[in-house]
Amino acid sequence: MTMFINVNKGKMESRKKKLIVLLAALVVAIGLIAVLVNRVLAPKWKKAEEVEHFRQKREFLEIAALGATELQKIWSNGHNFAPGEDLSCEKWLGALNRASNSYLRCNPGLIQCYFSLGKMLAVRYQKRFYNIELEQSYHTRQMGKRFYQVATRANANWPGAFHDGILVKLKIRERPGFSLEVELENNCNEAFLPQRKYALGLGQKSKKDFEWDSLGRVLAFDRFLVSNRDIVDWIEFGEGEESLLQKVKGKVLAAPATFLRQDEMQKYCQWRGKSIMSALVFDAASFFPLHVEEPVPNHVARGPYPWGRREQDSFLFSIKSGKEVIINEEKCNRVYAFECLNKIPFQFYSRHSVSWAGAYQVLGGYLEYLPNPVTPERNLKMSSFYFPFKSPWHRLGVRSFWDGKGHKHENFDQDVMPILDSNEYEVAFRCMRNVADVE
Numbered sequence: 001m002t003m004f005i006n007v008n009k010g011k012m013e014s015r016k017k018k019l020i021v022l023l024a025a026l027v028v029a030i031g032l033i034a035v036l037v038n039r040v041l042a043p044k045w046k047k048a049e050e051v052e053h054f055r056q057k058r059e060f061l062e063i064a065a066l067g068a069t070e071l072q073k074i075w076s077n078g079h080n081f082a083p084g085e086d087l088s089c090e091k092w093l094g095a096l097n098r099a100s101n102s103y104l105r106c107n108p109g110l111i112q113c114y115f116s117l118g119k120m121l122a123v124r125y126q127k128r129f130y131n132i133e134l135e136q137s138y139h140t141r142q143m144g145k146r147f148y149q150v151a152t153r154a155n156a157n158w159p160g161a162f163h164d165g166i167l168v169k170l171k172i173r174e175r176p177g178f179s180l181e182v183e184l185e186n187n188c189n190e191a192f193l194p195q196r197k198y199a200l201g202l203g204q205k206s207k208k209d210f211e212w213d214s215l216g217r218v219l220a221f222d223r224f225l226v227s228n229r230d231i232v233d234w235i236e237f238g239e240g241e242e243s244l245l246q247k248v249k250g251k252v253l254a255a256p257a258t259f260l261r262q263d264e265m266q267k268y269c270q271w272r273g274k275s276i277m278s279a280l281v282f283d284a285a286s287f288f289p290l291h292v293e294e295p296v297p298n299h300v301a302r303g304p305y306p307w308g309r310r311e312q313d314s315f316l317f318s319i320k321s322g323k324e325v326i327i328n329e330e331k332c333n334r335v336y337a338f339e340c341l342n343k344i345p346f347q348f349y350s351r352h353s354v355s356w357a358g359a360y361q362v363l364g365g366y367l368e369y370l371p372n373p374v375t376p377e378r379n380l381k382m383s384s385f386y387f388p389f390k391s392p393w394h395r396l397g398v399r400s401f402w403d404g405k406g407h408k409h410e411n412f413d414q415d416v417m418p419i420l421d422s423n424e425y426e427v428a429f430r431c432m433r434n435v436a437d438v439e
Contacts, residue, residue, distance in 0.1 A: 059125075060178040064170050066123040067132030068182050071170070074114065074121075075184045078104030089113035094229065094253030102224070103254045103349040106188035108148050108166050109229055115147045120173065135169040135179055140236035150237040151183065153273030164272055191285070191358030192435075193219040196295035198284035200374055202397030203302060210374050211300055212280060221277050221285060222430035223360050224349050225368070226268065229253035231260070238271040240264075254348040256366050258426030262404025265369060265429045274431035279372040279379065279399065281432050285357040286396050292356075304395040306355040306362050307334070319389045327389070336364035338388045346385070363394060366428040369402060377401045380427070386418055402427060 078101050089096075092109040104110050111134070121132035138149040148166040165185040172178065195217065199209040228251045234240035235248075247259045260268070262276075269276050290301035290309055305314050316335065319325050332340035333352035340346070346365065355362050368381040380402040382393035392398065400413045407424050409417060417425065 056175065057178060060172060060175045061180065063123060063125045063130050063172055063175065064132075064178075064180045064182075066125060067121055067130075067170055067172070068180075070121045070123060070132065071168070071182070072184065075106060075111065076188060078102075078107070079110060079114065088117055092116070096254070098252065098345050099254035099348040100350055102188075102351055103227075106165075106184075106186040107229070108150065108233060109253070111148050111166065111168065111184075112146060130175070131173040133171050133173060135171050137169055138167070141242070142236065144236070146236075150233050152238075152271055189223050190220045191223050193221065193281060193284055193357055194295075196289070197297060197300055198280070198287075199300035199302065200280055200283055200372075200397075201378075201399075202304060202395065203300070209300060213296065214284070215296070218435035219281060219432065220435050221281055221359065221432040223358055225256035225361070225366065225428040225430050226265075227253065227348070228255055228257050231257045231268065234268050234271055238268075240268065240271075252348070256348070256426075256428035258366060258428050259407065260427075260429070261406070262369065262402075269429075269431040272431055272433075274433040276369065276371055277430045277432040279370040280374070282359070282362070282368075282370050282381070283397055285359040286355045286362040288356045302396075304397070306353075306396060316389060316394055320392075325389075331389075332364075334363070335383070335389065335394055336361070336385055337391070337394060338385055340364075341385055363396070366426055367402075369404065369427050369429045370399065372399070380412070382416070386420075386425070 089109070092113040093104070093107070096103070115134045115136075122129050123132060124130075134147040136145045136147050138146045140146060148168050151165050151167050153164075165183060168182050168184065170180045170182050193214055195214050197211060197213040197215075199211045201210070203209055228248050231240060231244060232248055232253070235242060235244055241264075244260075244264075248257075265276055286306050287302040288306055288308060289297075290303065291297045303309050304311050305316065308314065311317050315325055315331055325331075327339045327343065329344050332344045333347075333350065335353070336344075336346055349360075351360060353363065354360050362381075363383045365384060367384045367386070370379055370381055372379045378399040378401065380400045382398065382400050383391075383395070384393075387393050393400075400416050403411050405411055407427065409419065409423050409425075412425060
């Protein structure tokens with residue numbers, strides 16, 4: 001009995017050894033198979049995944065390109081809101097009842113408003129529609145979230161950056177996991193000064209004109225005055241003092257920014273990669289050349305108004321001559337003077353009154369600061385709603401003085417400024433830039 005047990009025990013030990021050998025062989029085989037899969041099959045699987053990822057990314061980029069095209073249309077053309085729809089956008093755009101459609105063109109507030117409402121852009125790709133949306137991944141200095149980031153030469157990370165615009169991060173709802181940062185350039189609100197000979201100020205027979213030329217220089221200037229909404233962007237994305245937010249608060253965002261000092265105006269324009277529009281360029285863009293066909297005339301002849309050659313043809317001349325003239329909307333659109341205040345609301349970003357070079361509202365409306373390198377004491381465009389139509393200030397090339405340090409009566413030429421109950425005057429400005437010097 002004992003011997004039988006020993007034999008069985010020996011057989012069991014033998015079986016265990018065989019089993020261990022078999023298990024070891026199996027482990028080795030599995031290891032070899034794993035190596036084989038890793039070396040032969042896994043690369044194929046991985047390659048297939050990479051190919052599929054590349055295919056999906058290519059499709060995403062092709063769809064995104066279509067979406068960017070549609071987004072560019074909204075950016076460049078603005079948006080026609082349905083009745084009441086603008087109320088949802090007041091936070092980003094302000095009241096729109098006194099602003100023309102030009103205000104919505106190349107306006108970051110419109111992009112923020114549009115996508116905050118949950119809107120998407122539908123594009124068709126290979127017989128199927130896809131929904132384009134933006135990622136709200138940008139932050140302001142106050143840690144607010146935005147669908148856009150203001151991009152200027154001042155904060156660009158590459159030397160060939162465009163001068164002014166926004167960055168947005170585009171996504172496709174049906175293609176999660178991908179996004180694309182897109183640049184939208186502000187190409188709506190600038191005009192280029194024609195290269196020719198110009199003169200500063202209103203021509204006077206008793207004095208020789210200060211003449212200069214822009215030949216070989218590409219100069220661009222703002223068509224419209226810098227707005228309160230522009231200043232908000234400067235504060236939130238640039239280096240504008242946060243204390244200025246209190247001054248903007250309660251103001252119409254589309255209205256000109258009229259509460260800044262000279263140094264603050266210059267800092268804003270520098271942030272945009274520009275400088276304040278000078279009196280030289282303002283006059284060049286405003287005066288209607290009497291010899292348009294001659295870029296370099298012997299004498300730069302010009303009239304006192306931006307819309308024609310002869311002073312006698314203007315309604316302003318008739319009013320100043322003592323003739324009875326009915327003040328209506330058409331006249332106020334050309335020159336928004338004191339008499340217009342209680343008749344017609346001032347329209348922001350108005351395109352009714354335009355100069356020959358593309359500058360809007362160069363007469364009437366707001367006082368405008370224009371640095372003057374030739375006669376620094378003549379740096380303020382006086383034609384504004386502070387003066388009646390018969391005032392001699394309502395003509396091009398005549399200016400007064402502002403010290404730029406405040407907006408009280410004492411900061412201006414007190415002999416010519418009217419006395420206001422508020423004792424605060426509004427002074428607007430616009431920017432310009434030297435694009436390039438050409439041969």
